[in-house]
Every structure is written in C-alpha cells, then in structure tokens.
Amino acid sequence: MSLIITYIGAQGCVMAGDKRRIAFFGDKSNREILEEELYSGKIENESQLKKRASELEITLKITDDAVKLRSLGKVVVGEVSSKSSFETKRRRIYATTNGFQIIELTGSNITKMDKGESSIIVFGNKFTKKTASKILKKYWKSKTTLKEIETIFQKVLHEVSEKTPSVGSSCDLFIKTPALDKKESQKILRETVVRDVKLLQKWRQKLKKDLLEKAEAINMASRILTQGEVGRVVNVDEDRLEIVLGKDVQAFDVNWKQLASPGDKVMMFFNGEGDIIEGDLVVIDNERLCLKRNQSPLRCDIILCKSD
Known part of the structure; x- marks a missing residue:
C-alpha cells in the first residue's frame, strides 16, 4: 500500500508519494494475515515484517523504485493499486490548480468518480492515513506557501515511514502552478482523465495480445520435434x-x-x-x-x- 498526499489550492497543487512496493508470495490465508497486521499498524518496522513473514512462511519482495506519481502537462496524477489473481484495482487522483478528480478503476473500466476544488487528500490504508493526518496537523500553518507544503509533505512521509514498513522513505514530489479558474480546472482534468484511461485501455489490450502470443509461442516451442x-x-x-x-x-x-x-x-x-x-x-x-x-x-x- 502507498501513501500519497495531495494539496489543491487556488495557487497550485502539491503531490507527494512514497516509492515502496511489497510483493507477498505464499499461502493465500497467511498472506491475508500478514497484510492485515501490516496495514493495521501492528507491524512497526521492516525487521518485524520479515520476522513475521518467516513465521507465516511468506516470501517478501520489497523495493523502493515504484513510480506512483506522474506529470501530465498541467496535471499531476497519483495512483495506488492492488492486484488479485484475476484483476487489478486502481485508485487515481488527478490534480491541478483549483481542482481535482478521483477515479476508481477495475482493469481499465471506471467504477467510481469524484471531483472537487480546494482540499488536502490522503491515499493510504487506515493506519497510514490516520498517522499522516496527525503529523500534518502538527506542521500545518494557516498561511503556507506551496514550497513550504512540499517540505511538510516530505516530513510527513519520512515520519510515517518510521512507524510502518508499508511506506518507504524515498518519495517523489510534484508542484503544479498553472493559472486556472475552477471551470477551466475541471475541463482540463476531465480531458486528462479521458485521455489517460484510453491509454490504459490500449496498453491493457496490447499486454493481453502479447501474453496470448507468448503463451502460443511457449505452446509451439513445446511441440518442436527433437527425436x-x-x-x-x-x-x-x-x-x-x-x-x-x-x-x-x-x-x-x-x-x-x-x-x-x-x-x-x-x-x-x-x-x-x-x-x-x-x-x-x-x-x-x-x-x-x-x-x-x-x-x-x-x-x-x-x-x-x-x-x-
């Protein structure tokens, strides 16, 4: 699970997200136990995570190179995702000056959509959202510049990563400051969402085609005459x-x-x-x-x- 924090205001937007990705391999029920303990905050650091994974006979792959934020012109996009055996679920936030749109996708199909104007939005599990919100209150000032918000977000991500191994200490940050009123903001966000989802659909179609071709090639290779x-x-x-x-x-x-x-x-x-x-x-x-x-x-x- 990721931690992505977004500020949207009249002068621009700031988005920060960690880069951690954790893959779990092993018995399904044991994976679910480990994930629940991790995302509830019961497991506090990486050593505890590895120890508990070993007890449950779960193999972990932990990396800090995931790209969860993207810049698309005047818009910045943050995404958290979860994968099952059959499908990938995604939650995305598209943000710019004076506006944001949040969409939820199953595969490449939009299942839910929301939008708004000025706000601070946190993506994460219950523990990371609660912890991040508490730390934000500690540092937030009534009058804060975008650059100061960037620094605050960095502090929040760092402090949350010290409380749970589900969030990494490495992070990406974006600041967008296009001059847009609320109507222009929603127009640009809507166009960006449509274009981005269409690209996702094309990518998934190509991936499906490539996988089918690869499966066929593997099948054919198994039939090569050797004797x-x-x-x-x-x-x-x-x-x-x-x-x-x-x-x-x-x-x-x-x-x-x-x-x-x-x-x-x-x-x-x-x-x-x-x-x-x-x-x-x-x-x-x-x-x-x-x-x-x-x-x-x-x-x-x-x-x-x-x-x-």
Whole structure:
C-alpha cells in the first residue's frame, strides 16, 4: 500500500508519494494475515515484517523504485493499486490548480468518480492515513506557501515511514502552478482523465495480445520435434532435397506461421557427407537432423514440430 498526499489550492497543487512496493508470495490465508497486521499498524518496522513473514512462511519482495506519481502537462496524477489473481484495482487522483478528480478503476473500466476544488487528500490504508493526518496537523500553518507544503509533505512521509514498513522513505514530489479558474480546472482534468484511461485501455489490450502470443509461442516451442521420424526424400537435386513430411509432422517459420502440413513437401539441404537416395528416411536423432540410413547430416530453414 502507498501513501500519497495531495494539496489543491487556488495557487497550485502539491503531490507527494512514497516509492515502496511489497510483493507477498505464499499461502493465500497467511498472506491475508500478514497484510492485515501490516496495514493495521501492528507491524512497526521492516525487521518485524520479515520476522513475521518467516513465521507465516511468506516470501517478501520489497523495493523502493515504484513510480506512483506522474506529470501530465498541467496535471499531476497519483495512483495506488492492488492486484488479485484475476484483476487489478486502481485508485487515481488527478490534480491541478483549483481542482481535482478521483477515479476508481477495475482493469481499465471506471467504477467510481469524484471531483472537487480546494482540499488536502490522503491515499493510504487506515493506519497510514490516520498517522499522516496527525503529523500534518502538527506542521500545518494557516498561511503556507506551496514550497513550504512540499517540505511538510516530505516530513510527513519520512515520519510515517518510521512507524510502518508499508511506506518507504524515498518519495517523489510534484508542484503544479498553472493559472486556472475552477471551470477551466475541471475541463482540463476531465480531458486528462479521458485521455489517460484510453491509454490504459490500449496498453491493457496490447499486454493481453502479447501474453496470448507468448503463451502460443511457449505452446509451439513445446511441440518442436527433437527425436523421431520427419519424412522421406522424394527428390534429389545436387545439395537440395525434397522431403514429404510424415503424418505427425508440421513445418513453421520463425514467427510460428505454418508453412507445411503432414504430407506436404519441404526443402532441405545436404552438405555432401555420405550418399543419398530417393526414399531415404529423414529423422531427428538426439536433436540432430539426418538420414536414418547413414546418419548423413541435413539442414533446413524451418522449424519442425509434432502435429496437434
């Protein structure tokens, strides 16, 4: 879970967010126990977290390089997210001078939306939000500049990170000061949200396509022929051979486009070692393409696979 703090005012906005990311690996029920103890504030530091994770047989991966804030023109965006086995849920705040919009997404679909004007907004779990709000009150002044707010936010993030390992000490900060009235602010925010969500949808579509292609490539790679009969020689033309593929053999190019089915002809090449006659059986023996009769090596520019 992240801690993101945003100030929105008439002179501009300030946003600060930590960079910590924690991944949990292990039994689902034990992960839930550990997360509940972590996000409730029961676990106070990284040593306690690692000790408790070991007791629950949970493996942790803790990093402080997550990018949770982005600058989009006159707008700054902060995002917290949670992942399940099936979907990613995101909560985003888009802020600029005189306005903000908050959206919640499941996948790339907006499920909730809110907007407002001047405010201080904190994203985090119950413990980090409560702790951050208490520290903010300690440092806040009635008249505070944007630069002073930036310093206050840095102090808040640092002090919260000392009370819970769910927040890292490293942080990102942005200040935006475009001259916008409230109406202009909401217009720019609305346009930014629409454009940003569309990009997310395109990215998810591409990711899905890439994953499907990768899964298909893995499936095809598992079918590559490494042992067994390939086909028979039906024509010899100097170093070029025509081979009729066997009943369970297919040929593909490097992009997994099918070039030949069982019974089709493919071209192979002979390097001159040994003799070759029509009717010779072509095999793969210990991942080596050759003639079965005399082990004469052959080569080809195709990928030979077992049929489905």
